[in-house]
Amino acid sequence: MNIRTHVPSEWRAATLVLILGLLAADVAVAQEYLYIDVPGQVKVGTTEWVVYHSEGYSGTFLFEYSTDGAVWKRIDIVEARDGVSQWLSWTVPNDTSSNAVIRIVSNDTVCAISSPFSIVTRYRPLVEITRAPQILYGGSRAIIEWSLLYAQDFAGRVVVELSLDAGATWRAIDSVVSRSPFDSLSFTVPNDTTSRGMIRLRTDDWASLDTTSSSLKIRWQPAIILLSPNGGEVLAIESTVTILWESRSINGHLTLEYSVDSGAYWFAIEARRNVREGIDSLAWLVPAPPTNGALLRILHEEGTVADTSDGAIRIINPTSDAPDEAHELPSRMDLTDATVIGSARRRAMTAPAGSH
DSSP: OOOOOOOOHHHHHHHHHHHHHHHHHHHHHTOOEEEEEOOSEEETTOEEEEEEEEESOOEEEEEEEESSSSSOEEEEEEEEOTTOEEEEEEEOOSOOEEEEEEEEEETTEEEEEOOOEEEESSOOOEEEEEEOOSEEETTSEEEEEEEEESOTTOOSOEEEEEESSTTSSOEEEEEEOOOSSEEEEEEEOOSOOEEEEEEEEEETTSSOEEEOOTTEEEEOOSEEEEEESOSSOEEETTOEEEEEEEEESOOSEEEEEEESSTTSSOEEEEEEEEOOSEEEEEEEEOOSSOEEEEEEEEEETTSSOEEEOSSOEEEEOSSTTOOSSGGGSOTTSOHHHHTOOSSSOOOOOOOOSOOO
16 A cells, blocks of 8 residues: 655755754764873873874874973974874973973864873872762771872872861871772771761872762661660569660661570560660569569660670569668669569569560
C-alpha cells in the first residue's frame, strides 16, 4: 500500500536549513586546534617534557616561553604532525617565575598558549586530600589519604588537623614524614561530637594545604551505658527503682534484664523497648527472692552493644534484712524508692517464672 503525504513548502525549506546547519556544525567540529600542556612546576636545570597535540595543523612551529607575558625567549623549532601527540624536551633555564607560559607560533601567528606555571629553584610540595571519612565515631580509628606532588625537595612533615566548628578553630591530630606521592595516616578520633567538622592537611611550613568540606560528622561510639543501679545498691523487694541508662549512636530496640544468681540466668524486665538517644529511664518493681548477687543488663537487639552493672546489687526483704539506718546504704542508691522497707508488703520468695 502506498501512502502519499503532502509536505508544505515552508516545512521543506526549514528542513533544508536544519540539514545545512548540521553540516556546518560538523565542519566546525573539524576546525584546527593546537593543545599544549606543561607541569604546574618546573625546576631550574631539570629536563621537562612539553606535550602538544595538533588537529588540522602540520609543518614547522616555534616554541617560546615567557616569565612575564611580555618578553619571549626561544625554546626550539619543531615539526608538528597532524593528529599526533608529541613531546618536546626542554632544559629549564635559570629564569624563575610564578607566572611563566609557553606558546606555539607559526608564520608570526600565535597558535596556542599554555596555562601559567612556575619555574622554581626548589620544588614546592602540593598536598591534596584524596580520601576522607564523612562520619566518624569518637574513640574509633579512622584513615585519611592524600597525594603529595613535587615532594622531591620536601624535607618537612605533613600535619593533619581537625576542626569541630567549620574551620573557626583547629587542633592538631598528628604529623608524619611523607615522601611518597600517595600516603595515609591512621588516627584516633577524639571523643567529641559535631555536625560541622573539617579535616585539614598541610605541610609544616604552610607551603601547601587542603581542607575537606564542613560536613564531617563526629558521633559517639555506639554504646549503652547503664548508670543506675550499677552495683553496690541495696534494694527492697517490691520497692520501685528507677533504672537509668544512656544510649549513644544506636537505634532500634533494647532489652532490659535482671539476674539473681550473678548472671547464670537472666529474666526479662522489658523487651523491644524503643531506643531513645541520650538518657532514658524505666521504673522497675524489685522482685523476690532476696539475694546478694543481683545484676542488671541492657542489650541492643543486634547484639553489638550492651552493658551490665559493674557490681552486685543486694535485694533484701522489706523488714528482716534492712540496714539499721539509712546512712548505712551505699551512696549510689536511689533512696526515693529503694528505702521503702518498713511499709512494703512482703512478697512470697518464689523464683521468677521465666528465664532466657
